[in-house]
Amino acid sequence: MLRFCYDRLHSLMMTLEITDTDEFLNIQTVCDFATLIGTYTRGFSVIIEPFDERMPHIPDPVLQLSCHDASLAIKPVFDRFQSVIITSGTLSPIDLYPRILNFNPVISRSFTMSLTRDCICPMVLTRGSDQLPVSTKFDMRSDPGVVRNYGRLLLEMVAAVPDGIVCFFVSYSYMDGIVNSWNEMGILQDVMQHKLVFIETQDVVETTLALDNYRRACDCGRGAVFFSVARGKVAEGIDFDRHYGRLVIMFGVPFQYTLSRILLARLEYLRENFQIKEGDFLTFDALRQAAQCVGRVIRSKADYGMMIFADKRYSRHDKRSKLPSWILSHLRDAHLNLSTDMALHIAREFLRRMAQPYDKRGSGGKKTLLTEEDVQKMSHGAMDMF
Numbered sequence: 001m002l003r004f005c006y007d008r009l010h011s012l013m014m015t016l017e018i019t020d021t022d023e024f025l026n027i028q029t030v031c032d033f034a035t036l037i038g039t040y041t042r043g044f045s046v047i048i049e050p051f052d053e054r055m056p057h058i059p060d061p062v063l064q065l066s067c068h069d070a071s072l073a074i075k076p077v078f079d080r081f082q083s084v085i086i087t088s089g090t091l092s093p094i095d096l097y098p099r100i101l102n103f104n105p106v107i108s109r110s111f112t113m114s115l116t117r118d119c120i121c122p123m124v125l126t127r128g129s130d131q132l133p134v135s136t137k138f139d140m141r142s143d144p145g146v147v148r149n150y151g152r153l154l155l156e157m158v159a160a161v162p163d164g165i166v167c168f169f170v171s172y173s174y175m176d177g178i179v180n181s182w183n184e185m186g187i188l189q190d191v192m193q194h195k196l197v198f199i200e201t202q203d204v205v206e207t208t209l210a211l212d213n214y215r216r217a218c219d220c221g222r223g224a225v226f227f228s229v230a231r232g233k234v235a236e237g238i239d240f241d242r243h244y245g246r247l248v249i250m251f252g253v254p255f256q257y258t259l260s261r262i263l264l265a266r267l268e269y270l271r272e273n274f275q276i277k278e279g280d281f282l283t284f285d286a287l288r289q290a291a292q293c294v295g296r297v298i299r300s301k302a303d304y305g306m307m308i309f310a311d312k313r314y315s316r317h318d319k320r321s322k323l324p325s326w327i328l329s330h331l332r333d334a335h336l337n338l339s340t341d342m343a344l345h346i347a348r349e350f351l352r353r354m355a356q357p358y359d360k361r362g363s364g365g366k367k368t369l370l371t372e373e374d375v376q377k378m379s380h381g382a383m384d385m386f
Helices: 002-015 021-039 070-080 097-101 144-160 172-185 187-192 204-219 233-237 261-274 278-297 340-354 372-379
Strands: 044-051 059-067 084-086 120-125 164-169 196-199 224-229 247-251 305-310 383-385
Touching: 002 021, 021 059, 044 261, 059 070, 059 261, 070 097, 097 261, 120 340, 144 164, 144 172, 144 187, 144 247, 144 305, 144 340, 164 172, 164 278, 172 187, 172 224, 187 196, 196 204, 204 224, 204 233, 224 233, 233 278, 247 278, 261 278, 278 305, 305 340
Parallel strands: 084 383, 120 305, 164 224, 164 247, 196 224, 247 305
Antiparallel strands: 044 059
């Protein structure tokens, strides 16, 4: 019955010849919401939050219709087109997508990058110079030792790395807290002796202005540091190519907020319908976001850059293995368990090597080509996935 609320309200307003529809916007919103609830049964749920968890004493009820099934969104594409190719630099692990999107790929390939030189240097930093482990786990993120070691890492890198440095944090609240702590410790003032600091905010205009000034600082040779947030606008669509990004630091593993009612409902749906464990999906989503962030720094074969995964959890195989193959192929075993001083030494060696002239026509990277059989499969109406 709810499915026809929108049509019945529209018919009633036409019959009564109501012209001033602005007065009825609220009831239209309710009817639209009711129609959506009645239209979709599988893969959707209504989530009611009576108050904001940050202010539980203030009633603030919110009703949300949440979609838990990504296959519903992509189904019209599969129905309309004979051949579909899904390609991205962050499709890892590649075997999870057919289960989430509910289709059977005919071809599944993961290609390495065809580079003329070894121009990517990923590193996993697990501890500071004082050998204390670093992590953004909830029970460690507020530890003064962790905050200080993260600050020392940034300070050492801004003194050694030229041009632009981009830092990604797991959330806005964590970024605000750690920047305030660095300011109180005097670390931020020391960083600004080497480079200017710009920060992404939730205001689009402020962030755009900060990005523009960041680029100007890099162009004039002053150098700059840009603080950003995983899953933010900068992480999704801004490229830091060439001198705009010589190093990207991922502070922590960007897991979603696990107490979110929407996330809990989606995890339950994936477990019951696709047999995907909660931990597997959370890790897959977090590492995909981390790869999205660090991928901002390398945008062409002539470019070069370093990536630092600053969290002890990246050294674990179950986390690291979910990174894309183009990152893992350059991640050496000697770079998996570094301290700040070791990472600094590797960074200096890498920058010195990249400063040397090189043959841009070389073919240092291994190329993988589709076989004739693969091409024939694609031409016979296959849904293809890379």
